[in-house]
Amino acid sequence: MGTDYASDYHVLRLDNGLTLVHHELAATPVVVADVWIRAGAGMEPLEWTGMAHFLEHMIFKGTPTLAPGIFDHLVETQGGMTNAATSHDYVHFFITIAADRLAHALPHLADLLLHAVIPADEFDRERLVVLEEIRQAEDDPDWLGFQAMAEQVYQDHPYGRSVLGAAATLESRSPAEMRCFHQAHYQPENMTVVITGGISLEQTVEIVSQSFQDFPDPCPCPAPPTPLIPTIQGVRREQLTLPYLEQSRLSMAWLGPGIDNLKDGYGLDLISALLGQGRSSRLVRELREERQLVQDVTAGFSLQRDCSLFTIQAWLDRQQVDRVEAIICDRLSQLAAQPIPRHHLNRAKRLLSNDYTFSIEAPAPLAGLYGYYSTIARPEQCFTYIPTIQQYDETTLRQLASRYLTPLHYVSTIVHPS
């Protein structure tokens, strides 16, 4: 068992290969257990699209010794909360509960994760629930716009496919296939258990090592296609129309680096704050407050394992779309070409550094941060975020802008009211 210390934070590798991250927050009476697994939609063979998310639902449907619903009832009637989420790079399951109840709740979560039975009747019924989730998403114009953009940006890479899958594909799946996917991927070497809050390291190690035992034997499972890292050549523009829309959406997207180049990724995060986070950011100030061309505009950077995504999105009247897109392109050229005033750079740094500080005040987001980094990189890499951000100077940032955010190569997805 190896130990790596950094203040109140510990990362351990258990004998079976499971990663355990612990961070004690002595002041809180609450504990969060957050289990992260490299078993997201990126692990699906093409014809199994939607399997990882559907499995996340089915995990809650019991084990040989735990009937469906017992775990939820147990956690919630002890005053706790539990839920789960699936993305392309991960799936994770979490509990928030009073510190002294963790020893009662965690063994059951581990049992569900390791020994899910995936009963056939529950499989058929839960599929109806997933189909409802898809229908609900299809009534959300922003979700539809995002999916259309992701498809264009990522093409054949799994990031281009909806995590929810499609009705037709889900209808063709069987409980046996799902068991296979589960046993292949829910293995200790793919798993990080994060425990944060009012609990000691010693207790944590004891509870976690006793809970996460007897992993199933891994079985062969169809592999996902080798992901092709996409590139964007030229400007790809797509327009779609939707009923019941009151205004148009413009989404512009650029590809960023993968997790192997965190420094560039954090730099792009800084640029997103500079351009489009807060009323005094460049695009919000110009497009919304001064020229009043948009209802809202925002820039965002989303870190992903294979390749990240930089987006600028605007909500606006149909007749302003072309003009706003042209202005944004122009501002990106300017960003690369003209010195960034110190005040702009410092503002963006303060914004991101404080957001980071605010986001780890409570144990749940702190656990999420460790789990995410542990799943796509290494948990301790999250500690490099603030120092890396602080070190950026304006020249390096402008080089990043001209390298990644060129107005010559990007994807533009426009949604209009029909």
Add this chain to the structure above:
Amino acid sequence: MTASLLSTSRLYRTVLSNGLTLIGLENPAADIIAARLFIGTGQILETPETHGLVSFLMALLTKGTTTLSALAIADRVESVGASLGTDAAPDYSVISLKTVSADFEEIFTLATQLLRYPSFPEAEIDLERRLALQYLRSLQEQPFTVAFNHLRQQLYGDHPYALSGQGSETSLGALTQADLMAFHRQQFGPDNLVVTIVGRIPPEQAVDLVERTLGDWPGTNQPRPQPTLPSLTPRANCRVIPQNTHQAIVMVGYTAASIQAPGFAALKLLNTYLGSGLSSRLFVELREKRGLAYDVSALYPTRLGASQFITYMGTAPENTAIALAGLRAEVERLSHSLLSEAELQAAKNKLLGQYALGKQTNAQLAQILGWYEILGLGVEFDQRFPAQVAAVTALDAQLIAQQYLREPSITLLGPEAAVTPVGEAEGADREFA
């Protein structure tokens, strides 16, 4: 689980000579300070003519003071990476801020200037009006929001809670700078203000800061107009909104107890039992056992006036009738049969556990402390509420269900062929969206 706020030795409360109430809690755990400035005026004071006024005014507080432009305000906040926002709730309004400790004094001082000296510049009014009207239109894009706005009207009729708070095209179009100034003069003052400060700041320092920034604000000594609220006579009704969505939205609502009414704790408990979490009755019966929905839940917001008890779900259009029957059966069951002791205890544990989990951050604590005070219940309510919940018996719960959950307002939104026949069977008046 979490100790009550009152039992912590670091809680303090003081009333300044001008009537301002300050409640603070020193919490050194993180290098963060959160504050709230609550004004005891909300949408409950609005009429159809002034609908949206409070929300509009609160948004404009950050758009100019007698000495600072909108841009200067945004720049001050964002250049130190602080967060500062305003909100208009049905029963109160609030300015919220959060900073790392070193920046707190500067940003808190700025917030007090926004509160005291707004200038409501004409250009900013025009911009905000344009944004508000666009936002109003964008609300039509979300089926759930559309259905909920209808349900609120069905439940409340002429009562101000019928209004969304966002205003209408007519009312927003008519608001003037003079209206905003008059409302600010009338409603904003130290005797209608509760300030909460939670985080890494010693009490004496917080009190001193509030004294320096707000202590010289004279009270008005004039009685403020109180809202005249129409009484509500619940009557079963149904409304159908035909819309070609992928899912039908089914909502069943009732007017319900205010926070001060005797049924409050029992209704919170029943709402938790029905709709809170993965083990709730609606989730288990309608989603887990029957696969009818992804999102199925219940809500019962805390209100100074008559609140609302709502159950809802999104379902495949062809399931509209059984979804409605399912929701109604589960609500009506509460009046017909007693909860078992195990069900009652489970719901209590869940409600009180989640209540405790809602007090994890400085911002959450600042919200709860000031909210009870501004509603006139005092911070002691944080202790009283768990005691009230613990005391509810199965018989109490059933009697309260019988009292409130009798006359349902039903809202159905979805493809016409699916929702209209179901609505007609309920005697719906039809809406053409």
